[in-house]
Amino acid sequence: MACGYGACFGCVVPTRDGYVRLCVDGPVLDAAALEAVA
Amino acid sequence: VSTDLLGLRLAHPIINASGTFDAIAARRAFGDALLARFPFAAFVSKTVTLEPRQGNPPPRLWELAGGMINSIGLPNKGLAGYLEHDLPQLAELPVPLIVNVMGFTREQVAELVAAFGERDEVAALELNVSCPNVKTGMVMGADPGETAALLDAVRPLTRKPMIVKLTPNCTSPADVAAAAEAHGADAVSLINTLRGMAFHPRRPGTPWLGGGTGGVSGPAVRAIALAQVAEVRARVGLPIVGMGGVASGRHAADLMQAGADLVAVGTESFRDPLAGARVAAELGEIRANSGVMASAPTPQPAAIAHNV
Numbered sequence: 072m073a074c075g076y077g078a079c080f081g082c083v084v085p086t087r088d089g090y091v092r093l094c095v096d097g098p099v100l101d102a103a104a105l106e107a108v109a
Numbered sequence: 110v111s112t113d114l115l116g117l118r119l120a121h122p123i124i125n126a127s128g129t130f131d132a133i134a135a136r137r138a139f140g141d142a143l144l145a146r147f148p149f150a151a152f153v154s155k156t157v158t159l160e161p162r163q164g165n166p167p168p169r170l171w172e173l174a175g176g177m178i179n180s181i182g183l184p185n186k187g188l189a190g191y192l193e194h195d196l197p198q199l200a201e202l203p204v205p206l207i208v209n210v211m212g213f214t215r216e217q218v219a220e221l222v223a224a225f226g227e228r229d230e231v232a233a234l235e236l237n238v239s240c241p242n243v244k245t246g247m248v249m250g251a252d253p254g255e256t257a258a259l260l261d262a263v264r265p266l267t268r269k270p271m272i273v274k275l276t277p278n279c280t281s282p283a284d285v286a287a288a289a290e291a292h293g294a295d296a297v298s299l300i301n302t303l304r305g306m307a308f309h310p311r312r313p314g315t316p317w318l319g320g321g322t323g324g325v326s327g328p329a330v331r332a333i334a335l336a337q338v339a340e341v342r343a344r345v346g347l348p349i350v351g352m353g354g355v356a357s358g359r360h361a362a363d364l365m366q367a368g369a370d371l372v373a374v375g376t377e378s379f380r381d382p383l384a385g386a387r388v389a390a391e392l393g394e395i396r397a398n399s400g401v402m403a404s405a406p407t408p409q410p411a412a413i414a415h416n417v
Contacts, residue, residue, distance in 0.1 A: 073170055073177060073379040076138040078131035080181050081170040090163055090184070095134065 112150070114348050114370055115233055115270035115295055117205045119150035123361060123389040126352045126375030127153045127209040127235060127274070128181070133198050135382055144203055148385030153207045153373070154191075154199060156237045157225075159217045161187035166319035171307040176327020176354065176376060178305045180320030183211065188224055196230055205232035207272070213243045215262040226267025233270040236263070239278070239301050250301075251279035253288035260292035272350060275299035275341070277330075282337050283344040290345045298350035298373065299341060300334045302326045327376040328354045335367050342368025356384065358391020365392075 073079040075094050083090035084097075085106045091097070112119045125148075132152050136143050165182030186194060199206050208225050212218035218236065225231045238250030238259065249255045256273065264271070273289040275282045277300040286297045302324025309315040316322070334353025342349060351369025354376070355361050361372040372392075377384040 073179070073376075074131075074382070076131075076382065077134035078382075079129070079170075079179070079379055080164060080184050081179060083164065083167055083169065083184075085167070090167075095138075 121389040126373040129375040151205045175329030178323040180318040180323035200230040209235040211237035222263040235272040239276040257288040257292045264293035270295040272296040286341045296348040300353045339367040
């Protein structure tokens with residue numbers, strides 16, 4: 072995470088709806104929406 | 110100390126590097142107070158492409174001793190999404206808006222330039238030429254001929270000022286700058302990030318970044334920026350937006366002595382979103398206390414003296 076406020080798009084995680092920024096769209100996400108992590 | 114550049118009246122010479130400050134996200138995070146004390150004299154938007162982009166797969170960042178490598182991949186809503194969602198919000202900023210655009214063909218760049226060229230909200234355009242032309246395989250901004258051909262295609266489409274963002278990942282940025290000047294660019298900006306790579310700490314030989322390689326930025330590239338700005342200044346008379354690892358007024362003053370007219374703050378804004386305002390204030394103090402900075406830029410000797 073570079074910026075922590077949604078600017079850099081460095082902390083994205085893949086979900087069924089595309090990438091979301093963990094810093095502003097998280098840090099808690101709906102587990103059902105997450106894609107499997109290798 | 111106000112600055113006139115490209116027909117824009119700027120409160121000071123510090124702007125942001127494209128992609129390193131998100132005015133919409135910052136306003137959401139910090140509130141309307143951000144508008145009252147906006148850290149930059151102009152706002153440069155993230156790169157806009159014709160079609161929406163998700164960006165590169167994560168991981169997207171790697172921290173270095175002197176900066177970072179990013180492989181973000183230019184996620185954006187595409188031209189239509191930008192015009193509908195982002196432009197109305199960015200038009201509310203108290204400073205001029207510079208829109209950064211990138212295309213994978215000259216035709217795509219032309220479409221973007223034409224679309225933004227007719228928008229009153231847009232003060233100037235910055236061309237991100239650090240990507241391959243999918244038709245020729247050449248990175249547009251790495252080759253003087255490609256840069257010239259691109260400008261020939263897009264220059265007639267708008268009277269708005271056009272800034273060409275030079276890439277350091279080429280043989281001679283100064284040759285590219287000279288081509289840009291000869292074919293109608295209004296300014297050049299440099300440096301973009303330097304291509305770099307890191308391996309996964311637990312899987313030797315496997316790139317850490319989802320994109321394989323990324324762009325190196327931060328304090329590590331400041332010396333390279335200083336040298337390249339001086340080199341480009343020796344070749345062209347165009348206004349120069351200098352950037353690369355700027356984290357203080359001293360760093361900005363150094364780039365201006367090397368030949369930059371404006372200075373952009375990039376990676377430092379991740380650490381401190383108000384870095385632009387601090388750098389501008391520090392630069393103002395340096396200029397007020399130094400007769401040297403008030404006169405025309407003089408090349409390296411003075412800049413070197415600061416570090417002795």
